[in-house]
Amino acid sequence: MSSTESTGGGQGGSGGGLDVMDRELEKLLEDELNEPGDHERFSHYVPKDKIIESAVTGKPVRALCGKKWVPTRDPEKFPICPDCKRIYEQLKN
Numbered sequence: 001m002s003s004t005e006s007t008g009g010g011q012g013g014s015g016g017g018l019d020v021m022d023r024e025l026e027k028l029l030e031d032e033l034n035e036p037g038d039h040e041r042f043s044h045y046v047p048k049d050k051i052i053e054s055a056v057t058g059k060p061v062r063a064l065c066g067k068k069w070v071p072t073r074d075p076e077k078f079p080i081c082p083d084c085k086r087i088y089e090q091l092k093n
């Protein structure tokens, strides 16, 4: 008669840590995917020299709100990005 010890069957410990991280990542990725459409609906504040640089290189610039975005030729068509506007107002004061 060998009394078998009950190893294994450890409950607890294997919390959903990884699972949560996965979900966070998924959410981040989703946000990333949603972004492009979003920027294009707003005109962001970007330093003028950066806009000129972007026009030459075709590379996206970083707007005041932190979004990377390729400036459009006619920003008047789009509403001002609320985040950029807020930051701009703060800079002015």
Ligand SMILES: [Zn+2]
Binding pocket: 042, 043, 044, 045, 063, 064, 065, 066, 067, 081, 082, 083, 084, 085
């Ligand atoms: Zn912005």
